[in-house]
Amino acid sequence: MSFDELALVCERVAATPSRNRKISLLGEYLTKQNETDLVRATRFLCGQPLPGGAKMSLGHAALREALIEVTGWDLETVRLCYREVGDTGETIGLLLQGATRNLPLTLQQAEEEYLGVFGRKRTADRVARLAEVFLRYSPLSLKYFVKGITGNLRIGLQERLVEEAIAAATGHTAAALREASHKAGQLGDIARAAYRRELHLVEAKIFHPMEFMLAKPIEQAPELGDAADWWVEDKYDGIRSQVHAGDGQVKIYSRGMEEVTAAFPEIVTIFAGLPVPIAIDGELLAWRDGKALNFTVLQQRLQRKTVPAELLTEVPIIFMAYDLLHLAGQSTAGLTLEERLHLLAQHLPDGARLSARRPLAELPSLEEEFNAARKRGNEGLLLKRRGTIYEPGKRGNYWLKVKKAFGTLDVVVTAAEQGHGRRATMLSDYTFAVRDGDRFLNVGKAYSGLTDDEIRELTRVLRGLTQEKYGRVMLVRPEVVLEVAFDGIQKSPRHKSGFALRFPRILRWRQDKSPADADTLAAVQALYTATLG
Amino acid sequence: MKVPPLTVRFTAAGIHILEIDLWLDPRQPVAHAWFSHAHADHASGRPQQVWATSRTLELYRIRWPITTSVDQKLIPLAFGIPIEWNGAKLTAWPAGHIIGAAQLCVEKDGYRLVYTGDLKLNQPICGVKTISIECDRLIIESTFGLPIYHFLSHTEARHRILSFAQETLAEGATPVFLGYPLGRGQEIAHVLATAGIPTSVHGAMHKFLPAYEAEGYSFPGVEPYSAQTDPSRALVVVPGMRDYLEARGEVRVAYVSGWAALANARTRANAHELIPYSDHASFTELLDLVAASGASQIDIVHGYAEPFAHILRGRGYHAQAATAQMSREEDAGA
Secondary structure: OEHHHHHHHHHHHHHOOOHHHHHHHHHHHHHOOOHHHHHHHHHHHOOOOOHHHOOOOOOHHHHHHHHHHHHOOOHHHHHHHHHHHOOHHHHHHHHOOOOOOOEOOEHHHHHHHHHHHHOOOOHHHHHHHHHHHHHHEOHHHHHHHHHHHHOOOOOOOOHHHHHHHHHHHHOOOHHHHHHHHHHOOOHHHHHHHHHOOOHHHOOOOOOOOOOOOEEEEOOOHHHHOOHHHEEEEEEOOOEEEEEEEEOOEEEEEEOOOEEOHHHOHHHHHHHOOOOOOEEEEEEEEEEEOOEEOOHHHHHOOOOOOOOOHHHHHHOOEEEEEEEEEEEOOEEOOOOOHHHHHHHHHHHOOOOOEEOOEEEHHHOOOHHHHHHHHHHOOOOEEEEEEOOOOOOOOOEEEEEEEEOOOOOEEEEEEEEEEEOOHHHOOOEEEEEEEEEEOOEEEEEEEEOOOOOHHHHHHHHHHHHHHEEEEEOOEEEEOOOOEEEEEOOEEEEOOOOOOOEEEEOOEEEEEOOOOOHHHOOEHHHHHHHHHHHHO | OOOOOOOEEEEOOEEEEOOOOEEEOOOOOOOEEEOOOOOOOOOOOOOOEEEEOHHHHHHHHHHOOOOOOOOOEEEEOOEOOOEEEOOEEEEEEEOOOOOOOEEEEEEEOOEEEEEOOOOOOOOOOOOOOOOOOOOOEEEEEEOOOOOOOOOOOHHHHHHHHHHHHHHHHHOOOEEEEEOOOOOHHHHHHHHHHHOOOOEEEOHHHHOOHHHHHHOOOOOOOOEEOOOOOOOOOEEEEOHHHHHHHHHHOOEEEEEEOHHHHOOOHHHHOOOOEEEOOOOOOOHHHHHHHHHHHOOOEEEEEEEOHHHHHHHHHHOOOOEEEOHHHHHOHHHOOO
């Protein structure tokens, strides 16, 4: 069926703010598709058009290059156009108007074109192939074809809504769809099962990453009810991961279903050659002397395709296991926490660690335990309710986390950047600094936390403070004070201050404070040293 | 190379043709001025002597009524009929933009200079289709001088305006069109009213309806908006009224503008429906105008002036942006 029509449907979805209208527009379209095209359309809507969720890595520069090859526009003009539009797919669609042959495009052809481009190894070959694609189809379809590559459609569509649309199109309840999709990550496969009316057969499979069960943040112990219902574990500041092992293979997936196996060869060694296939939930940690190291250290290992020997010894990694997902061809998600952990303890290979758990009732106080966990260098505590099942993708009441914000800092905005998509015309990304004498040294950058109205107002103020402009970035006079929360501090060579806040988020715009009231570099240093303690 | 008989200075006070002492859309008090059209950023203040089309002068007078304190002479120019001024010939030609909008052709010793003012090349909903004039030097705007700006034709725009209004009314909500008081507002009201959709317009727009009617555009049943206006009427109002209307009932907002060509206009204008139609030329219309003029020198005075000049130079034109000189403070009052 038609990709052109899918592009049109996406335009209509973008045009309506109504959740129900988005679902019904998509549902109407999906109902008309046969099984194969339903799967193709679903994959596209999830931003993963290739079968098996294969990655399509082609940067904005390469996409631009293909565009320039077809249209003859110079780089300067294309850049300026992008700055006005704020989205690569849309910019390319607009600049291709009148330059293409407007041939009809089917879902099957779109998939073949994606495979044609990404079947090539070298970027130059991909660009050349993409340029051919750009000449063929309608600008609207090409706009969405490119959005498929950049992976974000920007039409106000979360995966939730796609699930509901598939449910509507195949005559299932949204709940049934969601449950299945949590067991097996790929929504395309779920759509196929839904079409065949085999949703009940969807089971978690080894080497198919499952969504992680998540913990809800709590502030206070009274929310817990009876202490006898709870187990307590330390909450580690590492990389949440799943290890899948069996048939001589080991794969490690981090959050977002991303495979990170190559970066952690020592974990692969530990799990290789297990007699029974297994999938385990846990945390990758940099570990020395019985203690987790600062997240900064761990970061050196992530994103590696190969790990040099000296880094292996310098930053040793362990896998701290805390739940069982799959064992001997069976999903264990339906077992109780105690049953799962019992089996996990039996099958965990030497060299992997099991996260220690204590009954809450036996602890003197949650506060004391929290402080002890912090002293051990961990982030806080996890509370897990006794007798509960593993609920993939859910942030429910079975798992809770006690994780106090690290604190807050009052920082000064030194640069602002235009946002993307719906925030393309506003200055929504802020670089901020702390005070060091009369200098302001950057410690981070945050994207969110303010309402659109606040951003609009702040945009107006910051434009008035602009001193220099580099492309999308404005350097501003340090006058606006923001209060930011964050989860930690790490060393950073990128910032002149030498530090970067982890996960900074803007709490509020402190219009009551002046730059002289901002926090100092010395305060940041002290906080960092305290965490190394 | 022969020295052209007309010299142009671009200053913060406006565009000045030295030899004949004529200012084009001046922003400060001057002796002799040409008003390309009646929008406030072009026709303002009280020059001693003003040339413009009779429709532009009429609309100008609505905003700047006769006063006894200033002695002002307004001279209407009919399309295509030249008059003499300081040894040059001045001729007005249609510019499409809004009713009365005109380009000015200044001819001296066989040398022709054309100032477009704001213009649209394609047929507008209300207005005379623009004529492209061959000239030696072209002074042109570039509000939409980037290749991302593509617009609907007037017939497509008409269709989109009507279907948005009809669908919204069918859903029991009030269709609201936002527009500035002169130009787009009347075009939208004309489309709605002549299709039989009961329409109310903001008072600031309503006062210009007679001028449109005199040009032959009808507005059957159009009333000025008031607090008592029935919610089943389509509304054409100024952007400032949006919050007020939203607080009163269920409304859906359409943004009819050249800027609606980009998806980010949805947040920028906070609109439900984007209808990319403009009373300015789209990028390709601008290119067509430049090509048709055959001008050997092109000055760009508004909008994406630098990038558009860069694009024109890439196509072999002798083009430059005049916007930097026109925003420079020290030239003010020259």
